[in-house]
Amino acid sequence: MSENFNLKNYIKFFAQRVDDWIRNYLTYENEQTIGLIESMRYSIFAGGKRLRPVLIYSSYGIFESYFDKVTPFAAAVEMLHTYSLIHDDLPAMDDDDLRRGKPTNHKMFGEATAILAGDALLTLAFEIMLDKDINKDIPTETILEAAFKLAKSAGYKGMVGGQYADIINENKEIDKNTLDFIHKHKTAALISYCCELGAILGFADEKDKQNLAEFGEKIGLAFQIVDDILDITSTTEELGKNAGSDLKNKKATYPEIYGLEKSKSIAEDLINSAINILKPYGKAATPLIEIANYILKRNN
Amino acid sequence: MSENFNLKNYIKFFAQRVDDWIRNYLTYENEQTIGLIESMRYSIFAGGKRLRPVLIYSSYGIFESYFDKVTPFAAAVEMLHTYSLIHDDLPAMDDDDLRRGKPTNHKMFGEATAILAGDALLTLAFEIMLDKDINKDIPTETILEAAFKLAKSAGYKGMVGGQYADIINENKEIDKNTLDFIHKHKTAALISYCCELGAILGFADEKDKQNLAEFGEKIGLAFQIVDDILDITSTTEELGKNAGSDLKNKKATYPEIYGLEKSKSIAEDLINSAINILKPYGKAATPLIEIANYILKRNN
Numbered sequence: 001m002s003e004n005f006n007l008k009n010y011i012k013f014f015a016q017r018v019d020d021w022i023r024n025y026l027t028y029e030n031e032q033t034i035g036l037i038e039s040m041r042y043s044i045f046a047g048g049k050r051l052r053p054v055l056i057y058s059s060y061g062i063f064e065s066y067f068d069k070v071t072p073f074a075a076a077v078e079m080l081h082t083y084s085l086i087h088d089d090l091p092a093m094d095d096d097d098l099r100r101g102k103p104t105n106h107k108m109f110g111e112a113t114a115i116l117a118g119d120a121l122l123t124l125a126f127e128i129m130l131d132k133d134i135n136k137d138i139p140t141e142t143i144l145e146a147a148f149k150l151a152k153s154a155g156y157k158g159m160v161g162g163q164y165a166d167i168i169n170e171n172k173e174i175d176k177n178t179l180d181f182i183h184k185h186k187t188a189a190l191i192s193y194c195c196e197l198g199a200i201l202g203f204a205d206e207k208d209k210q211n212l213a214e215f216g217e218k219i220g221l222a223f224q225i226v227d228d229i230l231d232i233t234s235t236t237e238e239l240g241k242n243a244g245s246d247l248k249n250k251k252a253t254y255p256e257i258y259g260l261e262k263s264k265s266i267a268e269d270l271i272n273s274a275i276n277i278l279k280p281y282g283k284a285a286t287p288l289i290e291i292a293n294y295i296l297k298r299n300n
Numbered sequence: 301m302s303e304n305f306n307l308k309n310y311i312k313f314f315a316q317r318v319d320d321w322i323r324n325y326l327t328y329e330n331e332q333t334i335g336l337i338e339s340m341r342y343s344i345f346a347g348g349k350r351l352r353p354v355l356i357y358s359s360y361g362i363f364e365s366y367f368d369k370v371t372p373f374a375a376a377v378e379m380l381h382t383y384s385l386i387h388d389d390l391p392a393m394d395d396d397d398l399r400r401g402k403p404t405n406h407k408m409f410g411e412a413t414a415i416l417a418g419d420a421l422l423t424l425a426f427e428i429m430l431d432k433d434i435n436k437d438i439p440t441e442t443i444l445e446a447a448f449k450l451a452k453s454a455g456y457k458g459m460v461g462g463q464y465a466d467i468i469n470e471n472k473e474i475d476k477n478t479l480d481f482i483h484k485h486k487t488a489a490l491i492s493y494c495c496e497l498g499a500i501l502g503f504a505d506e507k508d509k510q511n512l513a514e515f516g517e518k519i520g521l522a523f524q525i526v527d528d529i530l531d532i533t534s535t536t537e538e539l540g541k542n543a544g545s546d547l548k549n550k551k552a553t554y555p556e557i558y559g560l561e562k563s564k565s566i567a568e569d570l571i572n573s574a575i576n577i578l579k580p581y582g583k584a585a586t587p588l589i590e591i592a593n594y595i596l597k598r599n600n
Contacts, residue, residue: 028456028457030457030461032461032464032465032478032481032482033456033461033464033465035464035468036456036460036461036464037456040456083419087415087416087419090415092410092411092412092415093412093415110392111392112392112393112464112467112468113464113467113468115387115390115392115393115415116387116460116463116464116467118419119383119387119418119419119422119460120455120456120460120461122419122422122423123422123451123454123455123456123460124451124455124456126426126447126448126450126451127448127451127452127455130444130447130448130451131448132444132448140440140441140444141440143444144430144432144440144443144444147426147430147447148426148427148430148431148432151423151424151426151427151430152427154423155420155423155424155427156328156333156336156337156340156420156423156424157328157330160336160416160419160420160423161330161332161333161336161420163416164332164333164335164336164412164413164416165332165333167412167413167416168335168412168413178332181332182332
């Protein structure tokens, strides 16, 4: 795999699988709720990179290769991720008008619909994972573990907790501990879960699941640090969302606390240390390693 | 049971069990998220009647009597219900200041925290249900069925869909079909689920689960019709929330479409028809029957 590995094609291949699955699944029509479903589809298909699904597939690929059974889980996580973006962008939260180069959900559909579309996508993530008809090849114990850990990493001890700390600390001087809490919970918790989920679905043992979760936490933290850096060094056009929005919202960031160069080197150290965890898995870990490197070098 | 049955004491007993369980469970403290957890606790303990938990226990009681194993599920549903109230009250939605005689969550903690507290409670409902350590006496298959059906009835094809139709039709002339869609989805879907959940946890067969779900849908619809009536006939003090808020938000209601007397008789018919479904269960169904009658006669 390794020498001819092309990350761009690899991501495209799996992103397409998830997109096709969601498009095929989300066909429910009801004249009473057509606007709600439209707004859910709008944000799901607004051009996301599908990083989280690709991480799930890549982690799973270390242990098994029957990728089709992973797809509904990858789709579910992408829905949950999309909910978090819709709610983050709301006027009461980050108040962002632009996401992936397009108007945010509430700008298109209004605040009430955006709140409900987020609620619906969060709930739908669980509905899909827990659907025995969809996931008939997966043991119930495995489904339970996957969905339980999703709830844990996305909830008040995980992603939502991080988002809360992020919002509540706007306009405040915060210390390194608080900044780390925010980044680890708001961003790294779900990315860590994605890497662990691949191992769960691949019937990996506890030690392997732990390794993948740890790898995911490190690249997740690096991902957020790079996000902080890009918010300063990039243009709105490059980012597809408003550049400088951290400054605008007076958010603490890595560059602000550590400076730009030190932030870059922290991100680099995290990526190297993450890749190191994957050594035991040899070439099977190539996709994850390439994604880790891409996270460091990405420019949007 | 029947002759000496005291509904008030019965509700108090089970409401207390759920409250104690939640109080004992929700002890997580973290200095970064203390305000979030406070706001979650605030709305959970703001004086809800615990109708949904009591319905779950009562339905379960037809089939089994090991009530302790039901409690975490009842707590989870109450958390989900609480999330729906917090989000419904938001300025972008019904914009209500008062709930159960107290300031609504966003009035106390601000909009951002209220949105996140809702998100956290919704996610936590699934976390609790799917926790194998908590629910160790319940077969995995049963947990999965319970959580899957919760997601279905709470999501875009259920409660969230109803809430969307409710909001989107404000200020509009709507027909009976639309009003029925709203009430069935916004309110009856979760109440129906509660009654079915008791049967699921009691290992009832498919026919019994269906009966309980149908009973729940009918009393749920009656519950919402009575709500519509009370919004007109009661004072804010009696309701603990702003009376006349349907008029204020220009919402279609049963009394508006059918008139007050006809609305009352529709609710009565629904309750009678619901109670009729429970005939095969004899005295074991007394609590559910009493609750059904209470729904009709309640004044707040």
